[in-house]
Amino acid sequence: MGESGQEMYRKLDRPLSFIGEERSDYAYIEDSWVDLNDLLNDPDREMPVEKLKERLDWIKKTLLHGKGTYEDSRDLYLEGMGIKRALHLAGSKDRVSSSKTQDTKRWLDYGKRIR
DSSP: OOOOHHHHHHHHHSTTTTTTSOOOSEEEETTEEEEHHHHHHOTTSOOOHHHHHHHHHHHHHHHHHTOSOHHHHHHHHHHHHHHHHHHHHHHHHHSOOOHHHHHHHHHHHHHHHHO
C-alpha cells in the first residue's frame, strides 16, 4: 500500500519539496482546470496567486485529515506539488536575481531532467 494522506501532507509541506518530484500540471481553480504551465509562460495572463494559495491550503487540510481513498489523496498531492512549483516560479519572476535564485533555478532544471 502507498503513503497515507498525512505522509503526503508532510512531504507537501516541506519547502521546495516540488523539486524533482512528480507533479500535476493542472490545478482546479474557480470550477475549472487550469494549465499551470500556460499561466507561467503567458506574460499577458495574470497569475491568480491568491486562488492558488487557497487551493493549496484546501489540499493540505484534506490530506491532513486523511479523508478519501489513496488514489484521491495521491491526485491531490500531485496537484499540490504543481501549485507549489507555480507559486515559487511566479514569485521568482518578481525577485531580483540573486545567488539563491540562481541555485533554485539550477535545482529546478535538475528536477526537470530527472523527472
